[in-house]
Amino acid sequence: MNKRPLYFDYAATTPVDERVIQVMLECLGFNANFGNPASSSHAFGQAARRSVEHARQQVAQLVGAQPEQIVWTSGATESNNLALKGVLQARGVEGGHIITSQIEHKAVLDTARQLQESGVAVTYLLPDAQGLISAQAVSEALRDDTILVSLMLVNNELGTLNDIPAIGQVVREHGALLHVDAAQGVGKVAIDLERWPVDLMSFSAHKVYGPKGIGALYVGARAQRRLQAQIHGGGHEGGLRSGTLATHQIAAMGAAFALAGELFDEETATIVRLRQRLLEQLAGVAGLRLNGSATQRIPHTLSLTFSEGGFDAAALSASLAFSATSACNSASNAPSHVLLALGHDPLQAGRTIRLSLGRFTREEDVDRAAQLIKASCATAPAFWAGAQS
Numbered sequence: 001m002n003k004r005p006l007y008f009d010y011a012a013t014t015p016v017d018e019r020v021i022q023v024m025l026e027c028l029g030f031n032a033n034f035g036n037p038a039s040s041s042h043a044f045g046q047a048a049r050r051s052v053e054h055a056r057q058q059v060a061q062l063v064g065a066q067p068e069q070i071v072w073t074s075g076a077t078e079s080n081n082l083a084l085k086g087v088l089q090a091r092g093v094e095g096g097h098i099i100t101s102q103i104e105h106k107a108v109l110d111t112a113r114q115l116q117e118s119g120v121a122v123t124y125l126l127p128d129a130q131g132l133i134s135a136q137a138v139s140e141a142l143r144d145d146t147i148l149v150s151l152m153l154v155n156n157e158l159g160t161l162n163d164i165p166a167i168g169q170v171v172r173e174h175g176a177l178l179h180v181d182a183a184q185g186v187g188k189v190a191i192d193l194e195r196w197p198v199d200l201m202s203f204s205a206h207k208v209y210g211p212k213g214i215g216a217l218y219v220g221a222r223a224q225r226r227l228q229a230q231i232h233g234g235g236h237e238g239g240l241r242s243g244t245l246a247t248h249q250i251a252a253m254g255a256a257f258a259l260a261g262e263l264f265d266e267e268t269a270t271i272v273r274l275r276q277r278l279l280e281q282l283a284g285v286a287g288l289r290l291n292g293s294a295t296q297r298i299p300h301t302l303s304l305t306f307s308e309g310g311f312d313a314a315a316l317s318a319s320l321a322f323s324a325t326s327a328c329n330s331a332s333n334a335p336s337h338v339l340l341a342l343g344h345d346p347l348q349a350g351r352t353i354r355l356s357l358g359r360f361t362r363e364e365d366v367d368r369a370a371q372l373i374k375a376s377c378a379t380a381p382a383f384w385a386g387a388q389s
Contacts, residue, residue: 005321006365006372010358011156011184011301012323016252017209017359023255024211027051027248037245038236048247055254059203062257063182064192065218071237072250075215076183077107079202080150082217082230082241083179084111087148087200090228094119096147101125101133102341103157105181108150109337121145127341131160131292135167146176153185153201157323157338157354158292159301161189168197177223183207183215187260188268188298199223205249209359210256214249217241263359268299271357274366275299278355281370285377291342291352305344305352306377313353316376320369323354 007015016024027033027048035044037052056067073079088096100112102124109124116122123141125133133151142149149171154161164180171178179200182191187208193201201218205211219227219240233242260267279302282288287308313324335349344352355369 005317005319006369008320008322008355008357008361008365008369010361011159011207011354011356013206013212014209014358015360016206016211017256017259019259020210020252020255024248024252027251033247033251035247037247038234048245051247051251052245055250058254058258059216062191062261063186063201063203063218064194064196065220068238069193069218069220071217071219071240072245073215073217073241074213075206076105076181076202076204077215078230079204079215079217080105080107080179080181081111082227083200083202084108084115084148084150085230086227086240087177087179087223088115088120090226091147095121095145097121097123097143097145098147099123099125099138099141099149099151101127101151103127103131103133103155103338104150104152105156105183108152108181112150129342130296131155131158131338131342132296133162133167135163135170138167139170142170142174142176146174148177148179150179150181152181152183153189153191154182154298154301155292155338156184157301157336158303158342159184159297159299159356160292161185161296161298163296164198165196172197177226184301185298187257187264188300190264193218193220200227205253205256208253208256208260210253211249214246214253216253267359271361272299274357274361274363275302277363278302278357278366278370281367282373285374291339291344300358301354301356303339303352303354305339305348307348307351311351312376313351316353316372320372323356324350324352 033047033051035048037048039045040049056070059070060067100108112122125137127133153164168178177199180198181202183204186203199220199222204215229240231242236242289305289307291303335346339349339352
């Protein structure tokens, strides 16, 4: 039997924590909490409803929000769609202007392009050399008809961390709404929506050791009456997202967010130490470059370009699970739009890998990963054919 490869792709998805699985199981089966949360007239529904609301409190607590500001969705992709389309469509008039960036997740970029086709003007900001979007860049792009600014907290490929409080202040002074995709940031960045000038924020459970298929959208006070539902059929979630609530997934997301809060300090310190250990062992690789800011970033995600010599990514992937591009680009096998926006050519983008560490990464995993990477550079042909555009 083949040995499982080392897992260094936590930014793509995380394994569900066993403690979260247990909470999920408690909502499945006849002897468990399986009722429909909307059926509040009997004990089964009431019990399920309590689980849903408890999870809503757990999610809200981690990000400094009020429970009633959390709207359940199927994940960050749906949350992003609800935020962007919901705000623009709620106006009831055509046109308007939104600002985003060239390095957003495709769930934002594709939605922005769809709105563009319907007559909305879109500005796609170019990141600076560090892979960051500055408050100044946002300020210069704001127009009288700007309705919404949508920028991610943490870039999913680079791990770079935008200064959202500063950006939010600029947007708030203008009067537009600010949406933040925080799928890669929650559990890794101390988010405080009580103080941050953010109106909408997207979350996903499967990036925080919860199950796939469940997420949430934070809807702040300024956005409450400026958001139109995208899914209709019963008026659930305050009329913003209809559909029978998946108690088992919601309870699991709540448990995952609660765990992320409990383990935040310890986990962050461990990841910082492991990241440093990995970089120190790779320091001797010729032409190795870390993409994005070296300081304004989370420690969990590393984008590494091998600009000299050979690099055999195909051989490496047999023993090490990593991303050659982000999951949102993998279906097309196209060069990363994030790396192209940073100035990489297709060849350089093809010689780049994303390594992401997580809760279950150990020192021996880091040591072995470093050995495998160095070996792939030393034994690869002088030109990696897979990087051709």
